[in-house]
Amino acid sequence: MQAVREKLSDISAMRKAKAEAKAEEKVEKEIARARVQMAHELRKAKEAEAKMDLHVDKAAQKAEEQIAKHSPSPPTHTEPQLTHAPISGTTDHHGHYDDNFADPILRKLQ
Template sequence: MQSAKQKISDMASTAKEKMVICQAKADEKAERAMARTKEEKEIAHQRRKAKEAEANMDMHMAKAAHAEDKLMAKQSHYHVTDHGPHVPQQAPVPAPAPVMGHGYGHNPTGVTSVPPQTYHPTYPPTGHHNHHHY
């Protein structure tokens, strides 16, 4: 559905086009009245048609510009990256040291198995906790 601003803008463009067409018709009548030959009358008629076509094109260009503005506004809404206050993220978990074997003599001399570091979150775990209160 069109916004009220878009509708008003389109109505203004249409009204402007109609005013130009009415003015072109009045100009044609005046030119035809002053025309002496059939060719001059035809030129006046063609001039009116050209003015009407130009007014129609201007109206469509204005509508296209409004549609483009609307589209750009809608697209810019989807490209916004900052949606409010910054929430600090947890520190990244360091990668565990490589484990060469399982500690039973399969490692090269001088290399021992290193257990991976554990990560303890600073927030409470989620989910259901079945605590029975007696």
């Protein structure tokens, strides 16, 4: 009778240990599944961020192109085009001295 009780006690202890091991395994599998899912979501988020960065870069480039396309064009010439070379010692084509360029003769007199 004692042997039967011990055997039943051993069987009960084995069932309890087996149930605990199964519960631990189930928790570990759930943690591993959550890690895999988190890694998948992280990869998707990084891909979406890269896609958005590319979209922003393309939009900025198109905006710059549109601004350049619609901005007023710069003047083609800032100074009048001369039909002949200026007179020696002057800066314009009529022999007159520019305001920013002093007459060399007057400069000597001063």
